[in-house]
Amino acid sequence: MKTIPFIDLKAQYQALREPIQNQIQKVLEHGQFIMGPEVEEIERRLSQFAGVKHTIACASGTDAAVMAMMAMGIGPGDEVICPAFSFIATAETVVLVGATPVYVDVDPTTYNLDVHALEKALSPKTKAIQPVSLYGQVADMDEINAFADKHGLMVLEDAAQSFGATYKGKRSCNLSTAAVTSFFPAKPLGCYGDGGAAFTNDDQLADAMKEVRNHGQKTRYYHTRIGINGRLDTLQCAILLPKLERFPWELEQRSRRADRFNKAFAELESWGVQLPKLGTERTSAWAQYTLQVPKRDAFQKGMQEKGIPTAVHYPRTMPDQPAYQELGRTLNIEVSRRLADAVVSLPLYPDMTDDIQDYIVDGVLNHFAKESNR
Numbered sequence: 001m002k003t004i005p006f007i008d009l010k011a012q013y014q015a016l017r018e019p020i021q022n023q024i025q026k027v028l029e030h031g032q033f034i035m036g037p038e039v040e041e042i043e044r045r046l047s048q049f050a051g052v053k054h055t056i057a058c059a060s061g062t063d064a065a066v067m068a069m070m071a072m073g074i075g076p077g078d079e080v081i082c083p084a085f086s087f088i089a090t091a092e093t094v095v096l097v098g099a100t101p102v103y104v105d106v107d108p109t110t111y112n113l114d115v116h117a118l119e120k121a122l123s124p125k126t127k128a129i130q131p132v133s134l135y136g137q138v139a140d141m142d143e144i145n146a147f148a149d150k151h152g153l154m155v156l157e158d159a160a161q162s163f164g165a166t167y168k169g170k171r172s173c174n175l176s177t178a179a180v181t182s183f184f185p186a187k188p189l190g191c192y193g194d195g196g197a198a199f200t201n202d203d204q205l206a207d208a209m210k211e212v213r214n215h216g217q218k219t220r221y222y223h224t225r226i227g228i229n230g231r232l233d234t235l236q237c238a239i240l241l242p243k244l245e246r247f248p249w250e251l252e253q254r255s256r257r258a259d260r261f262n263k264a265f266a267e268l269e270s271w272g273v274q275l276p277k278l279g280t281e282r283t284s285a286w287a288q289y290t291l292q293v294p295k296r297d298a299f300q301k302g303m304q305e306k307g308i309p310t311a312v313h314y315p316r317t318m319p320d321q322p323a324y325q326e327l328g329r330t331l332n333i334e335v336s337r338r339l340a341d342a343v344v345s346l347p348l349y350p351d352m353t354d355d356i357q358d359y360i361v362d363g364v365l366n367h368f369a370k371e372s373n374r
């Protein structure tokens with residue numbers, strides 16, 4: 001039996017070993033561990049890559065969202081509309097700034113915020129919409145932005161899983177008032193620890209986010225806002241530099257692997273398996289390759305026996321989490337709850353070989369062939 005990693009970061013490191021070690025060495029020599037020159041350099045390169053005016057590197061995706069919301073002036077008494085089906089940080093950050101999450105349902109094919117649900121979620125307290133680009137695919141941003149414009153709302157893209165994705169020829173993180181991403185090691189663009197970034201084309205908002213990142217200080221020891229310590233270590237920025245250079249190739253590999261899975265699994269749709277689907281005019285960063293399967297427990301157990309790791313993103317909706325049940329407003333989230341019981345992700349990473357992918361494909365196909373013979 002093979003053992004396949006869910007994500008293979010070792011293979012990626014082998015490919016980038018020398019430039020990464022050189023970058024780390026450089027930082028160790030100059031010793032500017034906080035806000036060193038590599039911070040500005042990666043911010044500039046990330047801005048270039050995403051086509052956005054400002055990038056503010058920070059300590060995690062979670063900090064990026066807190067920072068963005070603090071800079072946007074979102075706080076107690078304000079409501080933020082978000083999809084019920086996401087990683088907890090989406091709602092957590094709204095609660096952390098003192099605002100109220102309002103949960104709407106997601107689209108059953110793209111798993112992203114259902115724009116038809118926005119009207120019902122709206123209240124006089126609504127201040128912003130926080131769509132999530134789940135599994136690497138951007139939500140229906142044109143419709144979301146149009147709704148936001150009509151009602152004077154801000155839009156914050158939770159792009160923790162979608163850095164590198166495109167929507168109508170533009171990159172994720174360049175599609176709304178502001179956006180945030182994560183460089184957690186397992187995300188499409190990961191560093192070697194926690195990290196993240198916020199993005200905006202708005203000069204004032206960028207200045208505000210930079211201040212919030214550094215204890216709300218405008219100039220040294222002069223604090224014009226309440227802030228946090230949200231800085232990203234120089235070392236992590238140095239590691240991201242060579243990783244970003246390889247990133248376009250990695251995005252292509254992710255797409256290629258996803259297409260290959262989709263072709264191999266096409267016949268499974270008649271067994272009640274739903275394959276990932278992209279909305280029109282967009283590409284995914286393929287943070288996850290996620291299926292909906294009947295009898296998920298049996299599927300995961302069958303895969304485990306073959307040495308194929310699987311993961312569930314996510315087994316519960318956010319408002320159904322114990323700490324969140326009393327917080328926020330929840331609209332109809334039927335689809336989100338159904339997804340929480342049916343989704344399962346397979347390994348997908350840029351350095352996956354044909355051999356490994358073929359082994360996974362055979363394992364999955366054999367499982368359903370056996371199921372259907374019972």
Ligand SMILES: *Cc1c(COP(=O)(O)O)cnc(C)c1O
Nearest residue numbers: 060061062087089090160182184
């Ligand atoms: C990972 C993730 C975050 C949080 O990012 P961290 O860097 O882990 O703090 C937020 N939202 C979503 C959708 C995520 O997947």
